[in-house]
Amino acid sequence: GAVVSQHPSWVICKSGTSVKIECRSLDFQATTMFWYRQFPKQSLMLMATSNEGSKATYEQGVEKDKFLINHASLTLSTLTVTSAHPEDSSFYICSASGRLRAFFGQGTRLTVV
Amino acid sequence: DAKTTQPTSMDCAEGRAANLPCNHSTISGNEYVYWYRQIHSQGPQYIIHGLKNNETNEMASLIITEDRKSSTLILPHATLRDTAVYYCIVRPRSNDYKLSFGAGTTVTVRA
Numbered sequence: 001g002a003v004v005s006q007h008p009s010w011v012i013c014k015s016g017t018s019v020k021i022e023c024r025s026l027d028f029q030a031t032t033m034f035w036y037r038q039f040p041k042q043s044l045m046l047m048a049t050s051n052e053g054s055k056a057t058y059e060q061g062v063e064k065d066k067f068l069i070n071h072a073s074l075t076l077s078t079l080t081v082t083s084a085h086p087e088d089s090s091f092y093i094c095s096a097s098g099r100l101r102a103f104f105g106q107g108t109r110l111t112v113v
Numbered sequence: 114d115a116k117t118t119q120p121t122s123m124d125c126a127e128g129r130a131a132n133l134p135c136n137h138s139t140i141s142g143n144e145y146v147y148w149y150r151q152i153h154s155q156g157p158q159y160i161i162h163g164l165k166n167n168e169t170n171e172m173a174s175l176i177i178t179e180d181r182k183s184s185t186l187i188l189p190h191a192t193l194r195d196t197a198v199y200y201c202i203v204r205p206r207s208n209d210y211k212l213s214f215g216a217g218t219t220v221t222v223r224a
Binding site: 004006032034036043044045046049091093095097098100101102103104105106107109 | 151159215
């Protein structure tokens, strides 16, 4: 079946630095990908819609200058958390629109210290 | 998108069938019912989806009521590895898989 891969699986960074998370669709092309964030004991919250070749669409309350999304190819979307702070520590998950369903990556655990 | 209501949690015995209910009373005619599950610290995993007919695959069965206002996901023989949070999601056909997750049902399978 279709596979979506995220990298890295986990990352620890210092406060004030930037972190890039990659989301790849390995065996299909995805014009649309989505980025979610999940805090402990909470559900997934949609952050933004990543569109290949155009600007991302952000959900209300999500700072587009802090969470930079680039979708430069049909198989890769990246999320960069800029000037990360401890409150950005979370589980970040991407999904790609495939045939008949959304396929999710395995998630990236970000810890900002 | 139509909202869904699920029980917060449920326990089931290993080897027995697990029946997970979902209420989606405001569902419209072009909206599908999708089920995903999330095992701890992993991304969601697709289980099954349907429009109005009952569906079955290698993982589960989906029973949708005739009025489409509710559905039940059936795991026929639950195993310990089925312990997860199960999400029932309603998605419009034209939505491009932008999924809205509720709180889901935390299912604990006990030996």
